[in-house]
Amino acid sequence: MSLLPLDDPASPPPPQPPQPVEDGRRRPRAAGATRRALCLFPVLLLAVWAAVDWHAVRDGTALLAAADPWWLLTGLLFSYLGSVAAACVRQGAIPDRLPPGTLVASQIAAGAANHILPASIGAHAVTVRFLRRQGVPLPRATASIALYSLVRAVAKTPVVLIFLLAAPGAVPPARLLPEGRTLLMAAAGLLLAPAVGAALFAAVRPLRRPVLDFVRTALTDARHLHTRPARFLPLWGGAVAAPLIQASVVASVGTALGLPLTWTQLLFAFLAASTAAGAVPAPGGIGPVDAALVLTLAGYGTPLPLATATVIGYRLLTVWLPLLPGMLVLSALVQREQL
Structure with a gap:
């Protein structure tokens, strides 16, 4: 009985299984191509939007050509200061x-995204992505979005009340009340949103546990945050400052154009317009707020x-001029994997 050799040097080596090196190389290449596409997508959206709304850019530039450039620069600084307040x-x-x-960079990018999707969906999506990173x-992260939205809405009330008490003649309270369809939409939203949420919670069983986890996390974090001055001071201070900063952009543009109004009236004009038109979901509030502010x-x-020139100038300083830098910041954060 002969034994077969374990190794035969003359025989060819057995075939080796394919190495996953190529797959490993393809995956980073695919991820890099996806990241580059995401970087270019915001710039493409900006170009499409500029082509659609080119008349507003042209007319606004012509109307503001004779305005005081220093006050316009002040308004632009207020516009960027809004990102700091949001942060x-x-x-x-x-x-x-x-x-x-x-x-702060993420909030600049979120401000650009906010002008693409309605009801602050773009800004919240960018922020959630940033927090996850x-x-x-x-x-x-989602509980912080809910707390952010609630505090921003609640903090605006004392700001308006202070204006009403400080200058009741200059800020008639009737201007705060929405009219017609806006009032109807606001009432319908207040009534239907809780009912729809309760119906979904009762009918869709898979939603119950995530909703309960969300509510539990939100309540726990809110209670914990309000025991830390390093959290609740910027939370409420930034929420109070945000509408005043936005209103200061309008006041700066109005002063640059020589409007026959005081700063108090200009500030309250924006507060009243944004309150009246806040029930209408629109990208960045564009449309409802503009019409309400003109009126x-x-x-x-x-x-x-x-x-009309004041509203166009306000939109140029808060949308068009910061939009390109905001989109570039958004692309840079995506490229650096911060989003």
């Missing part, structure tokens, strides 16, 4: 410590051409 509220709404510089669990300024005695 303060975002940090105050979450227990985790976030990097300040990247947080920072290691924040999804329930806590409010005209109600104060401003000539209609000047009121």
Whole structure:
């Protein structure tokens, strides 16, 4: 009985299984191509939007050509200061410590995304993505979005009340009340939203546990945040400052154009218009707020051409001029995997 050799040097080596090196290389290449596509997508949206709304850009530039450039620059600074206020509220709404510089950059990018999707969906989506990249669990990230929205809505009430008490003659309270379809939409939203939510919670069983986890996390974080001055001070301070900063953009543009109104009237004109049109979901509030602001300024005695020019200038300083830098910041954050 002969034994066969275990190794035969003359025989060819057995075939080796394919190595996963090529797959490993293809995956980073595919991920890089996807990331580059995501970087270019915001810029493409910007180009499409500019082509659709080119008349507003052209007319606004022509109307503002004779305005005071220093006041317009002041309005632009107020516009960017709004991102800092939003970053303060975002940090105050979450227990985790976030990097300040990247947080402000994410809010600049979120402001650009906010002008694409209605009802702040774009800004919240960018923020949730940023928080997830920072290691924040999804329930806590979504709970911070809910707290951010609630605080921003609640904090506007004392601001309006202060204006009413400080200058009751200059800020008639009747201007705060929405009219017609806006009032009907607001009432329908207040009544239908809780009913729809309760119906979904009762009918769809898979939603119950995530909803309960979300509510539990939101209540726990809100209670914990309000025991820490380093959180609730920027939370409420930024929420109070945000509408005043936005109104200051309108006041700066009105001053640059020489509107016959005081700063108090200009500030309250924006507060009243944004309150009246807040029930209509639109990208960045564009449309309802503009119409309400023109009517409010005209109600104060401003000539209609000047009121229209003020609104166009406000949109140029808060949408068009910051939009390209915001989209570039958004693309850069995606490229650096911060989003």
